[in-house]
Amino acid sequence: NWENRKLPDWPAVEIREKSVRGTISNRLKTQEQDPAKLDAKIQHPNLQTVDVATLPADADTLRISFTLRILGGAGIPSACNRTDYQEALTQVIGQYKSDVGFGELARRYATNLANGRFLWRNRMAAEQVAVDVHKLEQGERTTSWHFDMADYSLRSFETTDTRLNNLAATIQTGLEGSGHVLLEVVAHARMGNGQE
Incomplete structure (x- = not known):
């Protein structure tokens, strides 16, 4: 239930x-x-x-959790059998890195985590959504950010605040390959008792 969303153990x-x-x-x-x-x-x-899948008749909140690893090495395909394509891709991504950088891309990833877009139609049906993002280092949470769905639009990337900027900076570190980034995302969506 929404009031007990901080409890560690949730039934599947x-x-x-x-x-x-x-x-x-x-x-x-x-x-x-x-x-x-x-x-x-x-x-x-x-x-x-x-x-x-439906919530039990006496439960009103869906909890979703997953981990997200941000990999560096953009522009370096993990498998490619055409060297001309690989060279062209490397050149385009290199140009993008130098001209634009990964700041905007990281901010859009961060916004989509903050607004709960990954919940798909569960987000649309939810009365409330709270998203917690934790940076993991050696299995331990080192940094955490809390977001409320109502503060972040699905239709715009214009909203910005300190928490979102800090998460975006962390994601950018991973995209650039200058640091290891593993995030744990925990979302709670208040759906209503027994809802699909």
Whole structure:
């Protein structure tokens, strides 16, 4: 529950299958443009099995956690069998590094972590979202940033503050390859009791 979101142990949300009756496509081949055939086809159900996960009836908050490693070496492909392409890529990325740098890219990564974009439709359905990002060094949290979804737009990268700037600077260090960056992201989305 939202009030207990600081508790360390959370039960896993179980994924289960459910059957649904989907809509059927009414697109007919050119030779089947007979309205009688159209009416006949929509009478047949389009049965499907889908995965679904819901919160328990007495729980209102979804907790999602993952780690994110920021790798340096942009422009150096890990596998490439065309040297002309590799040289061109290295040249373009080198030019980008010298002209623009990784500051804006790092700020956009940081903004998307802060606004909870990774929650997809769970973010849209949530009443509240809190995101905590922790920098990990040798398995220990060394720096932490807390973000509230309401402070960061999904449609703009204009919002900036000290926390966001500090996280962006950390991500930039990783992108440039000048430091090892491993982040732990923990998000809490208040969905409502028993919600999908």
